[in-house]
Amino acid sequence: MRALLIALLSFLPFLPAVAEETVVLGLSQDxxxxxxxxxxxxxxxxxxxxxxxxxxxxxxxxxVTLAGPTQAITVRRKERRFxxxxxxxxxxxxxxxxxxxxxxxxxxxEILNNVDDLRHTITIPRAIRAVGATxxxxxxxxxxxxxxxxxxxxxxxxxxxxxxxLDEDTLFRTEITLPSALTEGVYPTRIFLLxxxxxxxxxxxxxxxxxxxxxxxxxxxxxxxxxxxxxxxxVIAVAAGWxxxxxxxxxxxx
Amino acid sequence: MQIYLPIAEMATNALLLLGLGGxxxxxxxxxxxxxxxxxxxxxxxxxxxxxxxxxxQSSQIVASSxxxxxxxxxxxxVDLKMGSVLLxxxxxxxxxxxxxxxxxxxxxxxxxxxQLCYVVFLGIIGGLMFIESLAALRRAKKSGGxxxxxxxxxxxxxxxLKMRFRVSGLxxxxxPPVLVGFAVGLLSSIMxxxxxxIMVPAMIYILHMxxxxxxxxxxxxxxxxxxxxAILHATTNYTVDIVLALLLLIGGVIGAQFGAQLAVWLRAxxxxxLLAGMVLLVCFKLAFDLVLTPSELYSVSAVGGH
Numbered sequence: 001m002r003a004l005l006i007a008l009l010s011f012l013p014f015l016p017a018v019a020e021e022t023v024v025l026g027l028s029q030d031x032x033x034x035x036x037x038x039x040x041x042x043x044x045x046x047x048x049x050x051x052x053x054x055x056x057x058x059x060x061x062x063x064v065t066l067a068g069p070t071q072a073i074t075v076r077r078k079e080r081r082f083x084x085x086x087x088x089x090x091x092x093x094x095x096x097x098x099x100x101x102x103x104x105x106x107x108x109x110e111i112l113n114n115v116d117d118l119r120h121t122i123t124i125p126r127a128i129r130a131v132g133a134t135x136x137x138x139x140x141x142x143x144x145x146x147x148x149x150x151x152x153x154x155x156x157x158x159x160x161x162x163x164x165x166l167d168e169d170t171l172f173r174t175e176i177t178l179p180s181a182l183t184e185g186v187y188p189t190r191i192f193l194l195x196x197x198x199x200x201x202x203x204x205x206x207x208x209x210x211x212x213x214x215x216x217x218x219x220x221x222x223x224x225x226x227x228x229x230x231x232x233x234x235v236i237a238v239a240a241g242w243x244x245x246x247x248x249x250x251x252x253x254x
Numbered sequence: 255m256q257i258y259l260p261i262a263e264m265a266t267n268a269l270l271l272l273g274l275g276g277x278x279x280x281x282x283x284x285x286x287x288x289x290x291x292x293x294x295x296x297x298x299x300x301x302x303x304x305x306x307x308x309x310x311q312s313s314q315i316v317a318s319s320x321x322x323x324x325x326x327x328x329x330x331x332v333d334l335k336m337g338s339v340l341l342x343x344x345x346x347x348x349x350x351x352x353x354x355x356x357x358x359x360x361x362x363x364x365x366x367x368x369q370l371c372y373v374v375f376l377g378i379i380g381g382l383m384f385i386e387s388l389a390a391l392r393r394a395k396k397s398g399g400x401x402x403x404x405x406x407x408x409x410x411x412x413x414x415l416k417m418r419f420r421v422s423g424l425x426x427x428x429x430p431p432v433l434v435g436f437a438v439g440l441l442s443s444i445m446x447x448x449x450x451x452i453m454v455p456a457m458i459y460i461l462h463m464x465x466x467x468x469x470x471x472x473x474x475x476x477x478x479x480x481x482x483x484a485i486l487h488a489t490t491n492y493t494v495d496i497v498l499a500l501l502l503l504i505g506g507v508i509g510a511q512f513g514a515q516l517a518v519w520l521r522a523x524x525x526x527x528l529l530a531g532m533v534l535l536v537c538f539k540l541a542f543d544l545v546l547t548p549s550e551l552y553s554v555s556a557v558g559g560h
Contacts, residue, residue: 035258036257073555074555076362076553083545085545146552150550181264181265181301182263183263218497226492227488230494231485234313238320241318241320242321242324244510245324246324
């Protein structure tokens with residue numbers, strides 16, 4: 001974990017026609033660098049709510065989501081056949097985020113209605129798209145639940161209810177812990193302002209997660225020059241093997 | 255000390271990887287096995303994606319084989335001629351093996367087939383070796399000396415294309431070694447290992463090579479098959495993690511040297527019984543995993559890439 005200074009302060013009102021309240025966002029960092037010593041990172045998301053008019057009635061709630069790049073995946077279920085456990089049914093999911101955290105001021109079912117959840121794809125099951133999956137297995141729900149369960153155990157999906165602190169209906173802050181097993185890419189960050197279960201304002205920003213330094217060059221080489229990369233790995237392997245052999249012989253002779 | 259692996263896309267403890275490499279390296283030098291049959295499951299266990307584990311450990315095996323092979327070359331316990339014949343078969347077997355692997359991966363059954371292969375082969379080989387070496391140990395104790403060398407005359411000696419293998423003291427047809435090499439190449443590309451644990455018993459029990467020569471010759475063959483596999487994985491699947499490989503092989507090459515030294519002090523029968531015990535242990539563990547109800551019935555895999 002490292003402390004970085006405020007990097008982004010932008011004013012991007014969403015729904016400009018109706019918005020009486022807009023979000024002013026701050027991120028502790030708009031870039032996460034994966035270096036050799038990378039071991040996860042804490043991301044601080046904070047900001048304020050700006051109002052042009054007097055505050056409307058009803059309690060104010062906030063949801064912050066941070067999503068990783070989406071991937072096409074397959075979820076498989078094992079069944080016992082001939083006494084051993086084998087992969088049987090499989091459900092392909094066209095889009096599942098590699099990382100997804102949703103932080104809120106209160107439990108999501110209490111502050112978010114279904115219509116807006118569907119529209120903005122806020123809760124984790126909504127963020128996973130299992131298009132065309134229905135034809136394969138009858139209980140797709142179970143497969144989605146399993147995906148969420150597996151990834152939540154690894155810290156790749158996080159439900160952080162009550163993790164957003166809202167002070168005097170104006171200042172908010174939350175902290176999201178990024179796991180060490182982090183996929184490179186653009187991480188969209190969204191902040192939703194809610195009243196009576198409906199989204200009244202939304203603010204979007206992005207965080208770039210990038211490999212840096214030697215990690216970056218090695219990764220690029222493995223993709224762009226795979227043959228050279230493979231040969232390089234062999235040269236290192238042979239050199240290390242020969243080096244150790246020569247070194248030990250030297251020790252024994254000395 | 256945490257370190258981030260660029261291809262596996264995860265952070266892990268560098269000392270743990272050094273230790274794993276060292277442990278497997280000792281086995282490599284001692285038995286002439288690449289150690290992949292232990293390293294691959296161990297890497298799965300610490301959370302390395304299976305595809306990256308399989309791709310990377312092949313380059314680790316190259317390193318520990320070089321280290322071990324050099325030690326054996328100096329002691330002149332490598333039959334280069336036999337090794338080359340086995341290698342020809344091995345490379346020919348690796349290609350259809352890789353194709354089969356890709357097909358199994360696409361239907362989601364690769365883990366099962368790999369595990370079944372492990373259980374079946376480790377079980378048969380471990381069991382046979384254990385019984386045989388136990389009997390040999392008892393014989394040696396009774397007679398109070400080395401057992402008399404038997405002259406083997408079976409189907410191996412009746413085939414055409416005979417060739418003299420001076421180092422092994424054999425005059426046999428090249429067909430059995432090529433077939434052994436092919437079978438090992440096929441299996442090792444599916445199971446993601448060098449194949450030493452199949453190769454070593456095959457050399458002893460089918461080709462009747464002297465145990466002292468078997469280890470060095472096996473390392474020679476493994477070196478080239480593993481190098482071939484590493485290039486294949488790097489160019490087709492992009493699953494060779496050079497940082498992970500480096501950490502594993504630093505531990506591995508040092509371990510291999512100790513293993514080769516240890517091998518000098520142990521008797522051939524003891525060496526075989528130790529390897530048999532090791533093989534059976536892994537076999538039982540994998541068999542249990544297949545039969546026991548898994549704690550998580552579902553699994554997630556990426557479509558394309560890893």
